Amino acid sequence: MAGARASSSTSESPRDDESPVKTLPVGDCVWEIPPSEKPGMRVPARIYASETLLRQMDAGVFEQVTNVACLPGIVRAALCMPDGHWGYGFPIGGVAAFRADTGVISPGGIGFDINCGMRVLRTALTEDEVRPRLRELVDALFAAVPSGVGARGFVRLSDDEFREVMREGAGWCVRRGYGWPEDLAATEGGGCLPGADPERVSARALGRGREQLGTLGSGNHYLEIQVVPPDGIHDARVARAFGIERPGQVLVMLHCGSRGFGHQVGTDYLRAFDQAMGGYGISVRDRELACAPFRSPDGQAYFGAMTAAANTAFANRQVITHRVREVMARVFGRDARALGLSLVYDVCHNTAKLERHVVDGEALDLVVHRKGATRAFGPGAPDVPAAYREIGQPVIIGGSMETGSALLVGTAHAMEETFGSTAHGAGRTMSRHAAKRRVWGETLIEEMASRGIIVRAASKAGVAEEAGFAYKSLAEVVDVVHRLDVSRRVVSLRPIGNIKG
Amino acid sequence: MGRWEFLEEVAVADCAVEVEGTDLDDVFATAAEALAEVMVDPATVAPVAERTLTLSAPSLDLLLYDWLAELIYLKDSERMIFTRAEVHVTQDPPCALTARLRGGPIDPGRTALRADAKAVTLHQFALERAPDGWRARVVVDI
Numbered sequence: 001m002a003g004a005r006a007s008s009s010t011s012e013s014p015r016d017d018e019s020p021v022k023t024l025p026v027g028d029c030v031w032e033i034p035p036s037e038k039p040g041m042r043v044p045a046r047i048y049a050s051e052t053l054l055r056q057m058d059a060g061v062f063e064q065v066t067n068v069a070c071l072p073g074i075v076r077a078a079l080c081m082p083d084g085h086w087g088y089g090f091p092i093g094g095v096a097a098f099r100a101d102t103g104v105i106s107p108g109g110i111g112f113d114i115n116c117g118m119r120v121l122r123t124a125l126t127e128d129e130v131r132p133r134l135r136e137l138v139d140a141l142f143a144a145v146p147s148g149v150g151a152r153g154f155v156r157l158s159d160d161e162f163r164e165v166m167r168e169g170a171g172w173c174v175r176r177g178y179g180w181p182e183d184l185a186a187t188e189g190g191g192c193l194p195g196a197d198p199e200r201v202s203a204r205a206l207g208r209g210r211e212q213l214g215t216l217g218s219g220n221h222y223l224e225i226q227v228v229p230p231d232g233i234h235d236a237r238v239a240r241a242f243g244i245e246r247p248g249q250v251l252v253m254l255h256c257g258s259r260g261f262g263h264q265v266g267t268d269y270l271r272a273f274d275q276a277m278g279g280y281g282i283s284v285r286d287r288e289l290a291c292a293p294f295r296s297p298d299g300q301a302y303f304g305a306m307t308a309a310a311n312t313a314f315a316n317r318q319v320i321t322h323r324v325r326e327v328m329a330r331v332f333g334r335d336a337r338a339l340g341l342s343l344v345y346d347v348c349h350n351t352a353k354l355e356r357h358v359v360d361g362e363a364l365d366l367v368v369h370r371k372g373a374t375r376a377f378g379p380g381a382p383d384v385p386a387a388y389r390e391i392g393q394p395v396i397i398g399g400s401m402e403t404g405s406a407l408l409v410g411t412a413h414a415m416e417e418t419f420g421s422t423a424h425g426a427g428r429t430m431s432r433h434a435a436k437r438r439v440w441g442e443t444l445i446e447e448m449a450s451r452g453i454i455v456r457a458a459s460k461a462g463v464a465e466e467a468g469f470a471y472k473s474l475a476e477v478v479d480v481v482h483r484l485d486v487s488r489r490v491v492s493l494r495p496i497g498n499i500k501g
Numbered sequence: 502m503g504r505w506e507f508l509e510e511v512a513v514a515d516c517a518v519e520v521e522g523t524d525l526d527d528v529f530a531t532a533a534e535a536l537a538e539v540m541v542d543p544a545t546v547a548p549v550a551e552r553t554l555t556l557s558a559p560s561l562d563l564l565l566y567d568w569l570a571e572l573i574y575l576k577d578s579e580r581m582i583f584t585r586a587e588v589h590v591t592q593d594p595p596c597a598l599t600a601r602l603r604g605g606p607i608d609p610g611r612t613a614l615r616a617d618a619k620a621v622t623l624h625q626f627a628l629e630r631a632p633d634g635w636r637a638r639v640v641v642d643i
Contacts, residue, residue: 088624112620148614150580150607208577218617219643260577263619287623431509459614
């Protein structure tokens with residue numbers, strides 16, 4: 001990495017490594033790096049974190065968030081959420097908004113796993129009902145939802161059908177019987193973002209993704225059976241609006257994205273922008289931040305292809321939802337509707353979307369990049385479904401497979417502070433290799449079973465990489481976003497069954 | 502024969518690798534082996550398939566990028582992992598390579614899976630001369 005290790009030796013900051021980047025406290029859990037800290041910064045960088053979380057952030061976060069602050073057309077500040085950690089290009093947890101008329105779009109601000117996201121389904125089942133069949137359920141889900149390297153889904157698509165998926169997203173699945181009509185209203189953007197252009201997608205992307213609809217992937221992707229713990233309901237009114245009534249209630253959460261199709265779209269355009277950027281007179285501090293003006297032919301081509309991949313990710317999560325309903329109906333001997341397997345919500349956390357936000361009193365059309373960050377629109381905001389319009393958009397924050405996850409709700413303050421954004425997970429603090437040195441996958445699976453969490457995984461090494469100790473405290477991340485009022489705590493969830501890639 | 506090392510303090514959620522080779526051919530071949538090692542236990546891939554591949558790019562580092570991206574593409578499009586490669590790189594513009602690949606299909610009953618490499622990033626991406634040959638740094642998105 002070019003440049004010194006970022007952080008602070010100033011008295012204001014709790015960071016204790018050596019290099020002299022000022023990280024100044026500007027509010028409770030808000031830290032700012034002024035534009036004077038790096039040549040080319042157009043706006044400040046803002047990091048949302050407790051002192052503990054700020055200390056845990058690696059040097060890459062500070063380097064990367066200040067690099068983002070240098071990009072053309074950025075408004076207000078380059079942001080990093082409390083789960084932020086060293087990514088590529090943007091930090092993971094990064095949020096940045098660029099003017100649609102004069103700003104850029106950057107594949108490195110979205111990530112290769114376009115529209116990686118979270119989805120949660122509620123059930124009418126309790127832990128007492130599920131526990132006796134838990135192993136059978138986990139085994140059946142593991143068999144029905146392919147995961148890991150080289151997995152193929154059950155949906156077979158012609159090229160023309162694949163293009164329909166790109167245009168229609170989750171709606172295509174519902175049309176084909178892989179979902180319920182009401183699922184769409186409970187999905188960000190209705191499960192279909194506008195602007196998808198299959199003509200801007202390469203044949204290689206089609207070839208990579210054609211057989212992967214309905215697959216989970218690997219890494220930190222998962223399908224999880226979760227329970228509301230005894231003290232897990234923090235806001236009963238909002239929880240009830242989410243259909244979560246009581247402790248012991250079982251939910252199903254999944255985390256995955258656009259698979260090889262989106263990865264190839266990202267690869268194609270990163271490579272193209274790396275070459276084209278000079279023609280627009282743009283230079284960047286990290287080649288992974290390669291970008292093009294949003295309104296340029298290159299920018300519009302990427303936006304069309306990226307949106308096609310985002311819609312395919314919605315379709316992927318929808319097809320997996322269909323499989324979950326089939327499996328649970330079979331295991332529990334009751335129709336999925338009788339099991340109450342309704343979608344609470346589906347949120348993206350790797351996207352760039354055209355949104356209108358008020359900046360310095362002016363309503364601006366912005367290209368809001370969220371990379372490892374969740375949209376958190378408040379009450380009355382556009383695209384919040386009717387069922388949640390008065391309370392705000394549900395927010396899903398996935399934790400490690402050992403410690404659990406959380407449901408929150410978006411706020412009006414998030415619209416003012418973070419372009420309607422919040423954290424997306426716990427955030428790693430340890431490398432994958434370090435985690436594997438500390439525990440064997442098989443050992444961890446046995447230990448978790450002794451604690452009542454059944455794990456099935458395509459890769460045992462992958463289980464070790466995702467151990468709870470490799471992540472920050474989810475409770476601390478949730479506490480920070482709650483204190484900041486960029487989303488509010490509603491329900492905590494703990495895992496009892498986990499399917500991993 | 503080249504060597505590689507995973508860099509643990511870089512991009513903790515992903516996989517950063519530093520590769521050294523005695524010459525360009527070696528560093529390209531070794532990078533391919535390191536990539537296979539990220540995705541699977543190479544010993545569990547039956548070496549039953551051979552493939553010849555040619556690529557060209559406007560610069561040497563983009564040739565390395567395209568080379569590794571091609572191997573990731575073959576993992577998804579054909580479910581093939583190539584664990585060994587003999588590579589011949591031409592430096593004269595346009596830079597080009599010819600590679601003979603050896604590997605086999607991902608077999609759920611036999612192949613020990615690791616991480617599903619999504620893409621090669623350009624974050625800290627480098628290919629440069631080293632005292633004893635060539636060195637590359639690559640961050641793979643996991």
